[in-house]
Amino acid sequence: MTTRPxxxxxxxxxVEQKAISPVELTRACLDRIAAKNETxxxxxxxxxxxxxxxxxxxxxxxxxxxxxxxxxxxxVSVKDLVDIAGTPTTSGSAVPPRRPxxxxxxxxxxxxxxxxxxxxxxxxxFAYGTTSDETAFGTVRNPYDHSRSAGGxxxxxxxxxxxxxxxxxxxTDTGGSIRIPAAACGITGLKPTxxxxxxxxxxxxxxxxxxxxxxxxxxxxxxxxxQGLREAEATWSGLPVEAEGPLWLGVPTPYFFDKLDGDVAxxxxxxRDGLTAAGHSMSDVSIAHVERTPDVYLAVMLAEASWYHAxxxxxxxxxxxxxxxxxxxxxxYVLAEDYLRGMQGRAALIRSVDRALEGLDALLLPALAxxxxxxxxxxxxxxxxxxxxxxxxxxxxxxxxxxxxxxxxIPCGRGTDGLPRAIQLVGHRGGTERLLEVATAVERxxxxxxxxxxxxxx
Amino acid sequence: MAEPxxxxxxxxxxxxxxxxxxxxxxxLETLARSLQALRDADPEFGHPALSHxxxxxxxxxxxxxx
Numbered sequence: 001m002t003t004r005p006x007x008x009x010x011x012x013x014x015v016e017q018k019a020i021s022p023v024e025l026t027r028a029c030l031d032r033i034a035a036k037n038e039t040x041x042x043x044x045x046x047x048x049x050x051x052x053x054x055x056x057x058x059x060x061x062x063x064x065x066x067x068x069x070x071x072x073x074x075x076v077s078v079k080d081l082v083d084i085a086g087t088p089t090t091s092g093s094a095v096p097p098r099r100p101x102x103x104x105x106x107x108x109x110x111x112x113x114x115x116x117x118x119x120x121x122x123x124x125x126f127a128y129g130t131t132s133d134e135t136a137f138g139t140v141r142n143p144y145d146h147s148r149s150a151g152g153x154x155x156x157x158x159x160x161x162x163x164x165x166x167x168x169x170x171x172t173d174t175g176g177s178i179r180i181p182a183a184a185c186g187i188t189g190l191k192p193t194x195x196x197x198x199x200x201x202x203x204x205x206x207x208x209x210x211x212x213x214x215x216x217x218x219x220x221x222x223x224x225x226x227q228g229l230r231e232a233e234a235t236w237s238g239l240p241v242e243a244e245g246p247l248w249l250g251v252p253t254p255y256f257f258d259k260l261d262g263d264v265a266x267x268x269x270x271x272r273d274g275l276t277a278a279g280h281s282m283s284d285v286s287i288a289h290v291e292r293t294p295d296v297y298l299a300v301m302l303a304e305a306s307w308y309h310a311x312x313x314x315x316x317x318x319x320x321x322x323x324x325x326x327x328x329x330x331x332x333y334v335l336a337e338d339y340l341r342g343m344q345g346r347a348a349l350i351r352s353v354d355r356a357l358e359g360l361d362a363l364l365l366p367a368l369a370x371x372x373x374x375x376x377x378x379x380x381x382x383x384x385x386x387x388x389x390x391x392x393x394x395x396x397x398x399x400x401x402x403x404x405x406x407x408x409x410i411p412c413g414r415g416t417d418g419l420p421r422a423i424q425l426v427g428h429r430g431g432t433e434r435l436l437e438v439a440t441a442v443e444r445x446x447x448x449x450x451x452x453x454x455x456x457x458x
Numbered sequence: 459m460a461e462p463x464x465x466x467x468x469x470x471x472x473x474x475x476x477x478x479x480x481x482x483x484x485x486l487e488t489l490a491r492s493l494q495a496l497r498d499a500d501p502e503f504g505h506p507a508l509s510h511x512x513x514x515x516x517x518x519x520x521x522x523x524x
Contacts, residue, residue, distance in 0.1 A: 289499070289502060289503070292495070292496070292499050292502070292503075294492065295492045295493070295495045295496040295499070296496065298489065298492050298493075299492070299493065299496055302489070322481075326479070326481055326482055326485055327485070329474070329479055329482055330482060330485045330486060330489055333466075333470040333473075333474075333486065333489070334489075334493075335466070338493050338496060338497070341496050341497065341499075341500070341503075341505075342496060344503050344504070344505060345496065345499060345503045347503075348502070348503045348504065
């Protein structure tokens with residue numbers, strides 16, 4: 001392989017044209033994993049032998065003109081929260097893993113589309129954290145600064161994409177776990193509408209808020225994996241067309257702009273100004289009850305997470321990371337009445353976001369309030385105040401887990417510290433495809449432009 | 459109604475300590491503040507029983523005021 005394709009889209013075109021071999025692509029990714037994984041800890045399980053066998057099979061099929069679509073022969077990775085038959089599902093924990101006999105539905109879909117699964121990626125233990133330094137498989141390190149977190153919980157997935165260990169990754173998102181590491185590492189991450197992609201065979205955190213979604217270098221790459229995950233027999237309707245004409249975007253204030261790192265605000269404003277200059281319309285919108293989001297989120301998520309983990313805590317409490325165990329234990333004290341109160345609040349917040357989106361193509365806001373925090377930090381300075389890292393990292397994303405609206409993080413540049421920053425677009429419920437069309441138009445206008453992992457420099 | 463949040467917190471903290479988890483105390487205190495805020499938001503989120511109470515109260519209140 002003389003030149004490595006820079007994106008999934010480019011790789012897919014070359015594979016379809018038989019100009020590049022899936023075996024070559026897969027071998028190149030495995031070489032990158034071998035070279036970098038010891039330091040970055042992106043992968044928990046590398047499925048090298050299986051991946052090369054699958055790639056050889058894909059190559060033969062394509063040679064016989066049995067091309068299945070844009071994921072055929074493309075190396076991808078899967079967060080190690082998802083069942084792959086014959087491979088342990090560790091969830092990033094020292095708690096004994098699941099040993100699935102069957103693939104999760106999304107794995108069957110990826111295999112049906114001809115994707116090559118190169119391995120299972122590292123994560124914050126049981127997806128219960130945003131920094132990925134609580135994992136039994138080594139702290140995941142940010143590719144831009146190894147002393148920084150890569151976000152979480154789907155951190156290994158993000159790092160694998162940045163480091164060219166695969167062309168796209170499957171992540172999960174319960175409070176921001178796709179969008180946060182995407183923002184921290186300068187890639188694109190999509191949380192589709194709630195319920196759109198099946199979660200069977202995926203270790204749950206909070207069934208009301210859990211989502212599965214794609215992560216990749218660009219919006220179009222993300223859209224290709226989204227299509228493969230969404231449909232049992234992907235019809236490959238093609239790349240999202242760029243939304244035509246001027247977009248109407250709503251900027252939700254205040255709340256989302258109350259606690260922002262200076263470079264997050266600066267780069268968001270630059271992106272917004274660039275979109276306005278390109279002819280798109282912006283208006284400030286308010287989301288009723290938005291300040292209640294963390295309270296609603298906690299009451300529901302804590303209780304649901306503790307319900308799932310109760311039998312594991314009974315037998316293996318000492319094997320959890322101390323912080324994860326404490327959060328799970330905390331949830332056991334949530335009263336049923338308060339859980340239902342949270343569900344009532346959720347219904348109100350869904351109506352609020354629906355109303356805020358009326359007449360708009362999407363909401364536009366930052367994706368992550370701070371840059372990737374230093375590993376081990378529990379607090380961070382934001383606007384001269386000391387804030388808890390976890391709550392600050394969840395602040396801009398968790399509302400859309402509560403409401404189920406589709407949301408995508410897109411890089412918008414790098415701060416003076418060299419670390420990526422990102423914007424977030426939020427679409428109408430059931431409108432993930434339309435959101436991808438809007439995101440395609442926005443990405444093209446963005447500082448750094450499409451295909452620029454890390455989003456260029458700010 | 460659920461027990462007052464301070465009583466809930468005292469009971470939860472005592473239970474956590476009895477289970478050898480004293481480190482839970484600050485987390486439970488944070489959770490208590492969050493749950494109290496959620497309870498305070500019942501009218502805002504349209505708790506269905508509040509309108510039930512209003513239905514019962516209004517005629518009496520009207521009658522009393524006459």
